[in-house]
Amino acid sequence: MTTPQLSPPPPTVTTADGTHPGGASQPAPPRTRVRRTGRRIARLAVVVAVLLAVSAGANAVLTVREGLTQPYGHLITLPGGGKVNASVSGNGEETFVIMPGFGSASPVLEFAPLVEDLDDHATVVVVEPFGYGWSDRQTSADRTVENMATELHQSLAALHVHQPYTLVAHSIGALYALDYVNRFPGEVRAVVTIDGSPPIDAVAAEAPQSRWLRLWTLSGVTRWVSMVEPTLFVRAPRDTYSEAALRQLRMLVLRNDSTPALVEESHRMRQNVQATKGLSFPAELPVLAFVAQETIDVSPEWLPAHQEQLDGLVRSKLIVMDGSHYLHYDHSPGIADAVRTFLDSPARTR
Structure with missing residues (x-):
């Protein structure tokens, strides 16, 4: 019996595009798939790089154009060098000095609603620290509480601000106000904190900013995001500002994003908290504290820390308000009325 001879299988033939002549696709070798994936990633990287380059170029052109905008207020040259911007509203005998929170792109515009509610019968001064508003974006002076307080004092002296004045401090501005009233005690009539x-340690634990964050602004990403969703950067309700004011606010958000002065200030936060831990408000100084319910909800030590600051003062009051950290956006009329009532009342209100 003859054993049948089996013919060897025909060789596999593929075309140049990797398909079988019969039409059936054959799986590509692993190395081929890796090369294809690499080429796709490379093409995608080129597209992204081109888009970022175009975005950065357009952003640079718009930044130069916006830089020609006429600044509000006027610049003050400080004895230690550098210029800070200041705005003065109203002409009443009572004087309020606004101290902004950390990183406010434009203190003058941010507090405009509150200023309008205060300046009918008073003078309201807003001094923008280095890195804020139209002030110089950097300074050789360290961002310590001492320097922050001294620069404000020098600015008020240059403006010939009538003494005594009331400090109205928001957020981290209250930390600087605490140092200020101990450094220049005879010049302050009262302190209002918003x-x-x-x-406290919770404030010291806030993460410092990185200089690398400015790359988002230089690339144009921050600009396009702010145009699509402005409330991410301008936290006020949409009907708070005119379109012209919103445009200027967005421009200043881009101008002052992660400036050298702000980055250095953020890195000094822990040191500045430690420097003020041993300080208290002078016993005879009237202090009115507005506290946001939303902040109390997320920070259990927030309310007790404020209550402790007011203990032992001859005249003080604490008012808890519904709302976010930015109470001056939603409650500026109520804040202004409460401030006037508190200052006009000679009796202890606690």
Whole structure:
């Protein structure tokens, strides 16, 4: 019996595009798939790089154009060098000095609603620290509480601000106000804090900013995001500002994003908290504290820290308001009325 001879299988033939002549596709070798994936990633990287380059170029052109905008207020040259911007509203004998929270792109515009509610019968001064508003974006002076207070004092002296004045401090501005009243005690009539930061570890633990964050602004990403969703950067309700004011606010958000002065200030936060932990408001100084319910809800030590600051003062009051950290957006008329009532009342209100 003859054993049948089996013919060897025909060789596999593929075309140049990797398909079988019969039409059936054959799986590509692993190396081929890796090369294809690599080429796709490379093409995608080129597209992204081109888009970022175009975005950065357009952003640079718009930044130069916006830089020609006429600044509000006027610049003050400080004795230590550098210029800060200041705005003065109203002409009443009572004087309020606004101290902004950390990183406010434009203190003058941010507090405009509150200023309008205060300046009918008073003078309201807003001094923008280095890195804020139209002030110089950097300074050689360290961002310590001492320097922050001294620069404000020098600015008020240059403006010939009538003494005594009331400090109105928001957020981290309250920390600087605490140092200020101990450094220049005879010049301050009262202190008003708007969800002010007390010298507690929770404030010291806030993460410092990185200089690399400015790459988002330089690339144009921050600009396009702010145009699509402006409330991410301008936290006020949409009907708070005119379109012209919103455009200027967005421009200043881009101008002052992660400036050298702001980055350095953020890195000094822990040191500044430690420097003020041993300080207290002078016993005879009237202090009115507005505290946001939303902040109390997320920080259990927030309310007790404010209550402790007011203990032992001859005249003080604490008012808890519904709302976010930015109470001056939603409650500026109520804040202004409460401030006037508090200052006009000679009796202890606690």
